[in-house]
Amino acid sequence: MSRSRTNSGAGELLVELRRDGAVPLHQQLESGIRERIRQGLLRADTVMPATRALAADLGLSRGVVVEAYQQLVAEGYLVSREGGYTQVAPAAAQVPSPPAGIRSAPTGPPRIDFKYSRPDVTQFPRAAWLRSIRKVLNETPHRTLGYLDGQGALALREALADYLNRVRGTSAQAGNMLICNGFAQGSRLLLQVLAAAGYRRLAVEDPSDDELRSVAAAAGLEAVGVPVLEAGLDVEALERSGADVVLVTAAHQFPTGAVTSAATRAALIEWATRRDALIIEDDYDAEYRYDREPIGAMQGLAPDRVAYAGTASKTLAPGLRLGWLILPERLVEPMAAAKLADDRGSPVLDQLTFADFVARGEFDRHLRRMRPRYRVLRDALVGRLAEKVPDLRPIGVSAGLHVMTWLPPDLTERDVTQAAIERGVGLYGLRPYWVQNAGPEGLVFGYGGLTEPAVAEGIDLLAEAIAAVRK
Amino acid sequence: MSRSRTNSGAGELLVELRRDGAVPLHQQLESGIRERIRQGLLRADTVMPATRALAADLGLSRGVVVEAYQQLVAEGYLVSREGGYTQVAPAAAQVPSPPAGIRSAPTGPPRIDFKYSRPDVTQFPRAAWLRSIRKVLNETPHRTLGYLDGQGALALREALADYLNRVRGTSAQAGNMLICNGFAQGSRLLLQVLAAAGYRRLAVEDPSDDELRSVAAAAGLEAVGVPVLEAGLDVEALERSGADVVLVTAAHQFPTGAVTSAATRAALIEWATRRDALIIEDDYDAEYRYDREPIGAMQGLAPDRVAYAGTASKTLAPGLRLGWLILPERLVEPMAAAKLADDRGSPVLDQLTFADFVARGEFDRHLRRMRPRYRVLRDALVGRLAEKVPDLRPIGVSAGLHVMTWLPPDLTERDVTQAAIERGVGLYGLRPYWVQNAGPEGLVFGYGGLTEPAVAEGIDLLAEAIAAVRK
Numbered sequence: 032m033s034r035s036r037t038n039s040g041a042g043e044l045l046v047e048l049r050r051d052g053a054v055p056l057h058q059q060l061e062s063g064i065r066e067r068i069r070q071g072l073l074r075a076d077t078v079m080p081a082t083r084a085l086a087a088d089l090g091l092s093r094g095v096v097v098e099a100y101q102q103l104v105a106e107g108y109l110v111s112r113e114g115g116y117t118q119v120a121p122a123a124a125q126v127p128s129p130p131a132g133i134r135s136a137p138t139g140p141p142r143i144d145f146k147y148s149r150p151d152v153t154q155f156p157r158a159a160w161l162r163s164i165r166k167v168l169n170e171t172p173h174r175t176l177g178y179l180d181g182q183g184a185l186a187l188r189e190a191l192a193d194y195l196n197r198v199r200g201t202s203a204q205a206g207n208m209l210i211c212n213g214f215a216q217g218s219r220l221l222l223q224v225l226a227a228a229g230y231r232r233l234a235v236e237d238p239s240d241d242e243l244r245s246v247a248a249a250a251g252l253e254a255v256g257v258p259v260l261e262a263g264l265d266v267e268a269l270e271r272s273g274a275d276v277v278l279v280t281a282a283h284q285f286p287t288g289a290v291t292s293a294a295t296r297a298a299l300i301e302w303a304t305r306r307d308a309l310i311i312e313d314d315y316d317a318e319y320r321y322d323r324e325p326i327g328a329m330q331g332l333a334p335d336r337v338a339y340a341g342t343a344s345k346t347l348a349p350g351l352r353l354g355w356l357i358l359p360e361r362l363v364e365p366m367a368a369a370k371l372a373d374d375r376g377s378p379v380l381d382q383l384t385f386a387d388f389v390a391r392g393e394f395d396r397h398l399r400r401m402r403p404r405y406r407v408l409r410d411a412l413v414g415r416l417a418e419k420v421p422d423l424r425p426i427g428v429s430a431g432l433h434v435m436t437w438l439p440p441d442l443t444e445r446d447v448t449q450a451a452i453e454r455g456v457g458l459y460g461l462r463p464y465w466v467q468n469a470g471p472e473g474l475v476f477g478y479g480g481l482t483e484p485a486v487a488e489g490i491d492l493l494a495e496a497i498a499a500v501r502k
Numbered sequence: 503m504s505r506s507r508t509n510s511g512a513g514e515l516l517v518e519l520r521r522d523g524a525v526p527l528h529q530q531l532e533s534g535i536r537e538r539i540r541q542g543l544l545r546a547d548t549v550m551p552a553t554r555a556l557a558a559d560l561g562l563s564r565g566v567v568v569e570a571y572q573q574l575v576a577e578g579y580l581v582s583r584e585g586g587y588t589q590v591a592p593a594a595a596q597v598p599s600p601p602a603g604i605r606s607a608p609t610g611p612p613r614i615d616f617k618y619s620r621p622d623v624t625q626f627p628r629a630a631w632l633r634s635i636r637k638v639l640n641e642t643p644h645r646t647l648g649y650l651d652g653q654g655a656l657a658l659r660e661a662l663a664d665y666l667n668r669v670r671g672t673s674a675q676a677g678n679m680l681i682c683n684g685f686a687q688g689s690r691l692l693l694q695v696l697a698a699a700g701y702r703r704l705a706v707e708d709p710s711d712d713e714l715r716s717v718a719a720a721a722g723l724e725a726v727g728v729p730v731l732e733a734g735l736d737v738e739a740l741e742r743s744g745a746d747v748v749l750v751t752a753a754h755q756f757p758t759g760a761v762t763s764a765a766t767r768a769a770l771i772e773w774a775t776r777r778d779a780l781i782i783e784d785d786y787d788a789e790y791r792y793d794r795e796p797i798g799a800m801q802g803l804a805p806d807r808v809a810y811a812g813t814a815s816k817t818l819a820p821g822l823r824l825g826w827l828i829l830p831e832r833l834v835e836p837m838a839a840a841k842l843a844d845d846r847g848s849p850v851l852d853q854l855t856f857a858d859f860v861a862r863g864e865f866d867r868h869l870r871r872m873r874p875r876y877r878v879l880r881d882a883l884v885g886r887l888a889e890k891v892p893d894l895r896p897i898g899v900s901a902g903l904h905v906m907t908w909l910p911p912d913l914t915e916r917d918v919t920q921a922a923i924e925r926g927v928g929l930y931g932l933r934p935y936w937v938q939n940a941g942p943e944g945l946v947f948g949y950g951g952l953t954e955p956a957v958a959e960g961i962d963l964l965a966e967a968i969a970a971v972r973k
Contacts, residue, residue, distance in 0.1 A: 058795070062668065065802065069673055106671060106798040107767035120768060152647040157639045164635055168628045176623040176819035177951075197533065200577060202540055212683070216845040246843075296578035297591060324529070327577040331536065332591075348647035350850035372717075374687040374845075379821035381849050480648075 048089065056091055060099040068108050068119055079109060079117040141457030143489040147286075147433045149480030151404065152348045156388075156397050163387040164380065171383055179376030181367030183210025183355075187386035191355050194389050195341065199317060200327025202334040203357045209366050210377050213354040214315065214342045218243055218278075220369045221311065221338060222250040224362065225276055230309070234274035236264055238464035240285055243278060252276075256466025259284055263291030266298040276309045282317035282326050286435045286464055286475045288427015296329055303336040309359070310337045316345045316431040318398050321406040325430065335359045343385065345432060345479070346398060353377075353385055405432060408478045408486055415490040420497060423474065432479035435461075438472040442500060447474065450496035456489050519560065527562055531570040539579050539590055550580060550588040612928030614960040618757075618904045620951030622875065623819045627868050634858040635851065642854055650847030652838030654681025654826075658857035662826050665860050666812065670788060671798025673805040674828045680837050681848050684825040685786065685813045689714055689749075691840045692782065692809060693721040695833065696747055701780070705745035707735055709935035711756055714749060723747075727937025730755055734762030737769040747780045753788035753797050757906045757935055757946045759898015767800050774807040780830070781808045787816045787902040789869050792877040796901070806830045814856065816903060816950070817869060824848075824856055876903060879949045879957055886961040891968060894945065903950035906932075909943040913971060918945065921967035927960050 048059050067073045080088070082096040089096075100117055103109040110120045175184070182188065187210055192203035211217035222233065222243075233247045237256030247254040255272050258265045264279055279299065281291035291299075303310050310329065317325045330339035339357040347353070358366055370376065388394055412434055413425050423436040438444065444460025451458040461473040478486055519530050538544045550556075553571060557564040571588055574580040581591045646655070653659065658681055663674035682688035693704065693714075704718045708727030718725040726743050729736045735750055750770065752762035762770075774781050781800065788796045801810035810828040818824070829837055841847065859865055883905055884896050894907040909915065915931025922929040932944040949957055 062671070065671055065798070069802065102795060102798070105761075105764055107764040107771075107800070107803050108798075110764070110768075120764070149648065153644045155644070155647050161636060161639045165632060168632045173624045173626070176626050176821040177620065178820045179823075200533070200536055212845040212849070215843075219844070290576075293575055293578040293581070293591070297581075300578075324573060327532075327536070327573070327579075329578070331540065332578050348850075349649045349846070350647040352650075352845065352847065352849040372686075373690070374683040374823060375820070376823065378683070378823040378849050378852050379819075381852060 048091075057095045057098040057102070060089070060091070060095065061102050064099065064103060065106075065108055073119050075119055075121045077119040079119065081116070141452055142455035143481065143485050143492070144457035145476045145478065145481070145489060146457055146459060147475055147477030148345065148349075149477055150345050150348065150432060151401070151479055152350075154397075154401060154404065155348050156393060159393045159397070160384065160388060163391070163393070164384040166387050167380060167383040175379055175383065179371075179379055181369070181371035181376060182208065182363070183370075183377060184379055184382035184386060187382045187389075188355075190386040190389040191341075192357075194394065195328075195339075195357065196331075198395075199314065199325075199341075200331040201339055201357055202331045203339075207334070207358050207360060207363055209356045209358060209363070209370060210382055211354045211356060211370060212352040212374070212377055213344055213349070214313065214340055215242075215354075216352075216373070217340050217354045217356050218311070218313070219246050219250070220366060220373060221340075221356065221362075222247050222252055224365045224369050225309065226251040228365070230275050232272070232274045232276070234264075234269055234272050234277040235466060236279060236284060237466040238286060238461055238470060239278070239280070239466065241463045244466070254466070259287055259289060261289055263289060263295035264299065266295060266302055269299075269302060274308065275306060276311065277303075278311040278313060279329070280313045280315060281329050282314055283320070283428065283430045285313075285315065285431075286433065286461065286473075288425075288430065288433075288435055290326055290428050290430075291329070296332065299329070300333045300336055303333070308336075312337050312339045314339060314341050318346050319402060319405055319432065320428070320430040321402065321409065322429040330357055338362060346394075346401070351381060351385070353381060405479065407483060408481060409434065411483045411486045412476060412478050412490065415487050419490055419494040432477055434476045434478070436474050436476070438474065442472070442497065444472045444474065446500045447493075447497060450500050451493055454492040454496055456492045456496070458493065519562075528566045528569040528573070531560070531562070531566065532573050535570065535574060536577075536579055544590050546590055546592045548590040550590065552587070612923055613926035614952065614956050614963070615928035616947045616949065616952070616960060617928055617930060618946055618948030619816065619820075620948055621816050621819065621903060622872070622950055623821075625868075625872060625875070626819045627864065630864045630868070631855065631859060634862070634864070635855040637858050638851060638854040646850055646854065650842075650850055652840070652842035652847060653679065653834070654841075654848055655850055655853035655857060658853045658860075659826075661857040661860040662812075663828075665865065666799075666810075666828065667802075669866075670785065670796075670812075671802040672810055672828055673802045674810075678805070678829050678831060678834055680827045680829060680834070680841060681853055682825045682827060682841060683823040683845070683848055684815055684820070685784065685811055686713075686825075687823075687844070688811050688825045688827050689782070689784070690717050690721070691837060691844060692811075692827065692833075693718050693723055695836045695840050696780065697722040699836070701746050703743070703745045703747070705735075705740055705743050705748040706937060707750060707755060708937040709757060709932055709941060710749070710751070710937065712934045715937070725937070730758055730760060732760055734760060734766035735770065737766060737773055740770075740773060745779070746777065747782065748774075749782040749784060750800070751784045751786060752800050753785055754791070754899065754901045756784075756786065756902075757904065757932065757944075759896075759901065759904075759906055761797055761899050761901075762800070767803065770800070771804045771807055774804070779807075783808050783810045785810060785812050789817050790873060790876055790903065791899070791901040792873065792880065793900040801828055809833060817865075817872070822852060822856070824852060876950065878954060879952060880905065882954045882957045883947060883949050883961065886958050890961055890965040904946055904948045906946050907944055909945065913943070913968065915943045915945070917971045918964075918968060921971050922964055925963040925967055927963045927967070929964065 082093050086093040086096045104111050107120055110118050112118055185205055188205035188208040192205055192208055195201040195203050233252045233254045234257045235254055236259045244254040257268045257272055312329050314328055328339055330337040341355050343351050343353040416423050422439045425434045425436050444462055448458045448460055459475050553564050553567040557567045575582050578591055581589050656676055659676035659679040663676055663679055666672040666674050704723045704725045705728045706725055707730045715725040728740045728743055783800050785799055799810055801808040812826050814822050814824040887894050893910045896905045896907050915933055919929045919931055930946050
């Protein structure tokens with residue numbers, strides 16, 4: 032690299048020119064000048080050096096300088112004046128804003144974080160995933176890379192329908208499935224389509240994940256909380272709520288860990304049939320049941336009344352953004368249209384890769400490998416709690432990636448989580464999950480992203496924190 | 503596989519049992535019964551065979567049958583009655599809707615299709631893409647697979663900022679970029695954020711792509727058309743329109759192919775500065791300029807006034823769903839929040855793969871390889887038009903993936919496209935692109951997805967079609 036300097040009416044024009052032919056010289060000159068205008072080093076109305084003079088200064092042919100000036104005139108950085116001289120354009124002389132950079136959180140993350148919904152991404156099956164994408168890139172027809180349809184890649188819908196019918200007891204065919212970018216997009220589109228179809232009131236479990244409520248509000252649906260009992264949603268309260276759509280986590284309620292009983296399932300379906308209402312079944316973590324086979328999905332019982340939602344975020348990695356819906360027939364077309372309008376379909380290579388991954392049994396293999404790992408973490412957590420903080424008793428079944436406990440009356444979420452974070456432990460209370468009124472206080476422990484020693488140490492520190500609060 | 507039959511109160515229970523140990527027997531029995539209930543073969547209230555009898559019939563241990571029944575009771579398919587017998591549950595006896603199947607278009611696609619916006623996906627650089635994803639899967643830290651931030655993967659924002667600053671003359675840093683799922687999602691989120699920030703009226707070029715207008719309406723923005731002249735948007739008409747945001751395709755107007763002049767660029771920026779308005783620059787195909795270097799992006803002239811949008815849909819493949827925005831500083835945080843709420847970020851493996859692909863110069867290489875291919879197609883199209891249908895004269899510069907022509911006064915879009923489709927040629931009129939009032943009639947020829955012989959044959963058939971219309 033040679034540096035060429037010139038002193039001229041434009042001030043010192045330091046332009047670094049590489050003469051190895053990789054980038055044409057006129058283009059290097061252009062970006063050099065453009066940069067200086069942008070940085071405010073060449074101000075509005077500055078007269079640029081004559082092309083001949085600049086060419087001589089920089090050791091370039093005049094044609095190169097002329098070409099660069101013409102380009103910058105066309106782009107609006109320079110203005111060509113009568114009389115043959117060139118000036119920096121007025122509009123170009125704006126000082127750019129300072130780089131935004133990467134925003135860092137005001138405080139660092141806790142050393143041991145029991146935040147929910149973190150699967151163990153260190154176990155992401157990279158080699159198997161690479162095998163699948165290699166196969167896809169070797170074999171998929173060219174046309175699959177073009178614009179997509181709204182339901183998603185047929186191969187993935189077929190593979191998932193087979194998998195879900197087998198493992199989750201659903202009633203899926205490729206024709207009633209839709210691929211989306213995780214539950215976030217799928218549920219948002221579903222609520223939008225329902226609102227457009229005249230649905231008005233969404234019942235959610237109380238307590239439940241809080242994110243859906245703001246999505247419902249944005250879609251124009253009123254969200255109401257309905258209490259969750261040991262056997263699932265209180266269907267009598269649902270009845271009174273006047274809701275025409277309900278979201279349930281039937282296989283493993285979030286956050287309580289309850290399993291919806293057969294009677295409640297039947298009552299929910301009876302309610303939906305009688306009221307012409309819809310049940311949204313968020314089957315977010317049913318692949319992880321440790322003590323027995325997971326309860327099959329409600330969707331299989333009443334495919335016309337249930338929209339089923341699943342995701343790879345808890346089983347493989349959130350970063351994949353892969354989710355799927357099984358839809359009642361009447362919702363397939365409006366949902367496909369909504370998905371297409373939203374983002375023209377989900378990225379196709381990911382879909383085809385996941386299709387191959389599922390069809391080859393890799394997904395089953397991965398789940399078989401992960402289940403004992405998570406079970407060990409869960410057992411460690413529950414065991415350590417019993418040992419060190421026995422008055423925090425876990426509720427719910429042995430499943431999923433989290434455990435919930437109530438707090439004894441002398442403790443508050445605020446005090447405990449505060450004392451814990453001071454010890455480097457991230458703990459999370461129930462408060463955001465209550466819908467109608469704040470219910471009893473409790474804690475939700477996510478363990479998916481932790482190791483066994485971290486779980487043990489975290490609970491030990493929690494015991495210390497609670498002792499400190501009680502002092 | 504052995505087939506086991508039983509005749510019982512439940513009718514003939516044909517369950518196919520594989521005894522190779524791959525799937526537990528109770529599970530096979532469950533899905534067999536579940537399927538028959540679903541298909542209506544086992545009706546509501548049907549009494550199921552006693553576990554002992556069924557076990558004997560099927561050659562299973564009784565425990566297996568008990569386990570299957572319990573599971574199906576828990577799932578709500580069966581009901582356990584006092585007296586020790588088991589019935590098919592009432593709610594389970596719904597006949598599922600017929601499979602939706604794959605919807606086929608009422609008529610087949612045209613044999614030669616000049617539909618716009620189809621890049622040549624047969625040239626997708628599969629081997630180079632695989633190299634990049636292999637590198638990503640080998641090297642990316644685990645944590646990148648977890649939940650994402652709203653701006654997108656840092657590596658991709660850095661790689662694209664470098665690329666765009668170099669090739670498109672933008673003023674991008676990783677900190678003011680945002681990754682989205684193509685222009686569709688990026689523009690939708692941007693219009694939503696602008697509407698929420700109080701923007702009210704979006705001016706679009708007239709004629710222009712029609713899809714954005716419905717997106718604007720859904721976001722609560724009024725869309726108005728402003729005429730496009732040879733030198734770009736009519737800024738005086740923009741002034742009168744009362745718009746506070748304008749969308750321009752400055753480097754290569756769609757569909758007319760006009761390039762916004764330096765004077766118009768300056769006037770647009772002056773307008774935006776004076777009115778405190780925003781310019782959205784849709785840089786959809788600027789990588790493809792065949793006769794000279796493309797005009798740099800307006801964003802580089804006024805980074806605080808311009809939101810720049812780019813996409814890989816025209817350069818690599820629409821199925822990737824990769825797009826990017828360069829945003830004025832004040833829009834970065836609201837847009838990142840909107841993206842996060844929308845779908846929790848774009849799939850991360852695609853982002854990291856594309857980052858590596860760009861950083862290693864593969865994107866430049868791909869574009870260098872594609873430019874002459876498209877130029878040949880364009881030249882073939884323009885040459886054949888001049889030869890066979892000389893009164894359809896192309897307008898606009900030599901760039902992009904489409905050519906536009908006006909129609910002579912004796913021809914209408916309807917007649918010509920109808921006569922063409924009868925000959926197996928898909929042709930598209932301007933009508934959907936007019937905003938305020940229908941302007942003159944014309945045709946838009948997309949050639950990106952065609953071959954040279956197909957282009958020639960298509961124009962020959964168009965000449966026949968026009969001759970037939972004129973007869």
